[in-house]
Amino acid sequence: MGFSTKQIHAGVKPDPTTGAILTPIYQTTTYVQPSVDEYLSKGFSYSRSGNPTVRALENKLAELEGGADCAAFGTGMSAVTATMLAFLSAGDHAIISDVAYGGTYRLCTKVLTRFGIEFTFANGADPNDVASSVRDNTKLILTETPANPTMKCTDIAAISKIAKKAGAVHAVDNTFLTPYFQRPFELGADLSIHSTTKYMDGHNATVGGAVISKTAELAEKVKFIQNSTGSIMSPMVAWLTLQGCKTLSVRMEQQSANAMAIAEFLEAHPKVEQVCYPGLKSFAQHELSSQQATGYGAMLWFEVKGGLAAGKKLMDSVKLWSLAENLGSVESLITHPVTMTHADVEAKERARVGIIDGLVRLSVGLEDKEDLIGALENALKQV
Amino acid sequence: MYFDVNGKRIFATTGGKKFDNSLPTVIFLHGSGLDHTFWGLHSRFFAFRKYSVLVPDFPGHTHSEGPPLTSIESMADWLNDAVESLCARDISIVAHSQGCLVALEFASRFKDRVKSVSFVASGLATPVNSALIDAAENNPEAAIAMMVGWGFGSAGHLHQGPVPGNSMVAAGRKIMRSNVPGALAADLKACNAYSNGKTAAAAIDCPVQVILAGKDRMAPRKAGMELVEHLHNPELHIIQESGHMIPQEAPDESRLLLRNFIFSNNPSG
Amino acid sequence: MSDFYEFDTLSLHAGQTVDKEFGARATPIYQTTSYVFPDTDTASSIFNLERGGHAYSRISNPTVGVLEQRIASLEGGSAAVCTASGMAATFCAITAILSQGDHIVASSQMYGGNISLMKNTLPRFGITATFVDPTDIDGFGKAIKDNTKLIYGELIGNPGLDILDLEAIAKIGSQHHIPFMVDATFNTPYLCRPFDFGANITMHSVTKWMGGHGAAIGGVVVDGGNFDWGATDKYPTISEPYAPFQGINLWEEFGPAAFATRIRAEAMRDFGPSMSPMNAFLLLQGIETLSLRMDKHLSNTMKMLDFLQNHKQVSWVSHPSLPSHSSHALAKKYLPKGAGSIVSFGVKGGRDAGKAFIENVELASHLANVGDAKTLIIHPATTTHSRIDAQALVAAGITEDMIRLSVGLEDIKDLQSGFEAGFRAARKFAGE
Secondary structure, three states: OOHHHHHHHOOOOOOOOOOEOOOOEOOOOEEOOOOOOOOOOOOOOEOOOOOHHHHHHHHHHHHHHOOOEEEEEOOHHHHHHHHHHHHOOOOOEEEEEOOOOHHHHHHHHHHHHHHOOEEEEEOOOOHHHHHHHOOOOEEEEEEEOOOOOOOOOOOHHHHHHHHHHHOOEEEEEOOOOHHHHOOHHHHOOOEEEEEOOOOOOOOOOOOOEEEEEOOHHHHHHHHHHHHHHOOEOOHHHHHHHHHHHOOHHHHHHHHHHHHHHHHHHHHHOOOEEEEEOOOOOOOOOHHHHHHHOOOOOOEEEEEEOOHHHHHHHHHHHOOOOEEOOOOOOOOOEEEOOOOOOOOOOOHHHHHHHOOOOOEEEEEOOOOOHHHHHHHHHHHHHHO | OEEEEOOEEEEEEOOOOOOOOOOEEEEEEOOOOOOHHHHHHHHHHHHOOOOEEEEEOOOOOOOOOOOOOOOHHHHHHHHHHHHHHHOOEEEEEEEEOHHHHHHHHHHHHOHHHEEEEEEEOOOOOOOOOHHHHHHHHHOHHHHHHHHHHHHOOHHHHOOOOOOOOEOHHHHHHHHHHHOOOOHHHHHHHHHHHOOOHHHHHHHOOOOEEEEEEOOOOOOOHHHHHHHHHHOOOOEEEEEOOOOOOHHHHOHHHHHHHHHHHHHHHOOOO | OOOOOOHHHHHHHOOOOOOOOOOEOOOOEOOOOEEOOOOHHHHHHHHOOOOOOOOEOOOOOHHHHHHHHHHHHHHOOOEEEEEOOHHHHHHHHHHHHOOOOOEEEEEOOOOHHHHHHHHHHHHHHOOEEEEEOOOOHHHHHHHOOOOEEEEEEEOEOOOOOOEOOHHHHHHHHHHHOOOEEEEOOOOHHHHOOHHHHOOOEEEEEOOOOOOOOOOOOOEEEEEOOOOOOOOOOOOHHHHOEEHHHOOEEHHHHHHHHHHHHHHHHHHHHHHOOOOOHHHHHHHHHHHOOHHHHHHHHHHHHHHHHHHHHOOOOEEEEEOOOOOOOOOHHHHHHHOOOOOOOEEEEEEOOHHHHHHHHHHHOOOOEEOOOOOOOOOEEEOHHHOOOOOOOHHHHHHOOOOOOEEEEEOOOOOHHHHHHHHHHHHHHHHHHOOO
């Protein structure tokens, strides 16, 4: 079955009682059991432990990613947290790619260290740096590729090999490319993490997360954390995400094509210092990107000549593009990571991983590319 | 449609199609205090599948002129008169509760007319609680409450129904209120007095079907099984989750059983 | 009432079968447009009304269906059809019975939307109305013409809070064989079930007390199942064969649910004002606490009446539970638990005082809805009726100092201190 067919039909079936073509929203806490002996015979007892609408989304995402099972969470961060809690205990060590999302960085450095878990932030783009960070107690390697917001890419296959050798689990945050463009399990990874808030939903309607496991054994560990910490996804969010998933491939294709056109426009613009988009020949890891993914996604960043002041001027004057956090939706968004998404990362660390002050991040949406380019062109005139 | 039986104006629904006596006929008989709407879904199903359908209101019920008939035997005679006046042929009887007693009499006495009988939620006799008969005579609202309480299972009591938005129990109550005064009491007394069930059952030689409900409090399983014992080779089905009002409480299951039985024993075109 | 279950039980359980698939305790939200048929026979039998079931969510939907059966049970009706709003319910009910050339006799004291529908909109389609003072019972009989096919009124009238004498009007309807429809929004079935007094059809804006939380717009029409549409040839939409459904005669086939079936078969199909499943779910949540909320609405209303009557800046207070109200006796008869939670009162100092009060009252929300859990308040002279002159205001039963209050569920002390803030601001206009 092809991806587009799966994104519509996987995990769901018409309601057997009424024929309703869409999975009902089971906005319920609990489930009436037929009898004591038949407890859980219909599969559900309490909606923290499982809910039919959320289950439908989990099944769909598992099939889309090609994994054994999936656990859905209240947010992308709770998906990341659950991954850490499932595979790390006090005294354990994890390697996190040094350009991880600011929230992931904060979770590791400000929260999980309190529970005796050690972290090393390694350059995911350099397998040797990752390999040399491995310790005896390394249990988890978490990478994000392309990374937010630097777009730095990680060689999934190379890191998976290192993880395997170290006896650690390799979790890949696949939010930016989705399984439509990038298939971490086929490259050797063990877990795929998503902020479903982004492309899975695609419409800025929900906040949610998911962890897809390659094997049932791994899935069981994640599910255990999902139930025992209770950071679950709501049925309503699951239902909206189920709807969003149905157009994932067409949105990814179109948003990527828009992003490519915008990257080319910016690269040719005299007021632009640099553009970073994996689809550009000038992108340092263009070859790796082309090799391990079938598309380049719809995220990019650029720097306006004149640095931070010029970037701010552009963001304040640009029309059509919304100055907002989040990414991956059909609405095009413009963000300043240093003051917004990555403000919690220390300046020194930001500089080290390449989040420069003048970096302007674009999440390219589904509008006509002429309109998006036109808006940037007008804004650049103001700079 | 309205038609004339022994000089009285009688109403029957024909399932949304014109009555055509060149086709095999399915006659649906309602139970005590009820009327044609009780069989609405099923009657339309057969009417749209090349059967002529007749769902009469017994005299004194809803749209049919009274007075109500006072014995099961007289109801069978009346039914025969109705069939004659319409020249209906190749008759499959589908009967519920009290209608089953009428069907026993009719099918045993007018054998030539009958191709098959489906007995739904009934025994050989229907002894009626004296408190209910008393209520029907003196306090109809209390009798209706008892009928509703015993007749329907929990889905009915929670105002569900097979048709979206419709409450089967509320409709049942309105129907019982629309009968002429004394109709329900006359029905219940006729049921209580009927004692020819065994003889009648033994005399029926056409194919027969019995559909019972697992949660029937008006015609308990034991009574139904007695009917089964005295019929010749009956096809027996028990719908476990239904109360007495099978056609309303289990419309899909009962329709399928009736369909299979009547299509094979009284095929049309 | 000969129900097997009592009101509070029905308000929690009626209409709902525990989900067969997973046992979900709450009603699933069937947010779907359509339904997959297992085979063509099933499809055709649903369209031919040979079996229940759902084909397309404009016509019916499982979540909405639970709400419909729940309301039918509470109201004592045989069937209910939910609509996208209360106005849609009224429109669907009227057009299910009346056609060009037909006539309505309606109470003159009604919600402005109802008046406008009958006065301005329906005449464009040849349906006319005569409005009668709801306290003039003989007037209803006198207004009936040969082409009158509906008598319509609100049990608790708007804005005067006059109580409609249900039995007297039902009797007139019955004598002329005309169905009597009641807008029962302000009372809800918890305070009065109009079918118990001879009404034939009810409607509710379930947006109000039924839903109770100001979260969803919706309406419902309930079929009393107690009107014989086929007794004369006056109601052909219900008693004659209906061509779009294979010539089925709805009166013959559906008996006590014939009227509701006509709405579903025609209005929902051809006009399409269906309720969304999500709204139905929210409204179901509201109905679960209907009696609890109504009791509190009523007790808070009594306390507010006491407070207002004893306030020196209040010139008058109107509520049917007060002996001074002209409908007091009827209120006791039809609304023994209480006459609803809408109160009107006058602030000393006229229009300016009313305006100052509204602008400074605390806690009570200034808006045009009624029946929310939160207390709502409005000054008709400067808002809903601001564009009409003083004379027209009087005709509509509105005075310049009038405040309409929908008493909510807040703590009474907080409500009253919120009101004091309004009165303080209005004091300078009171002329004292």
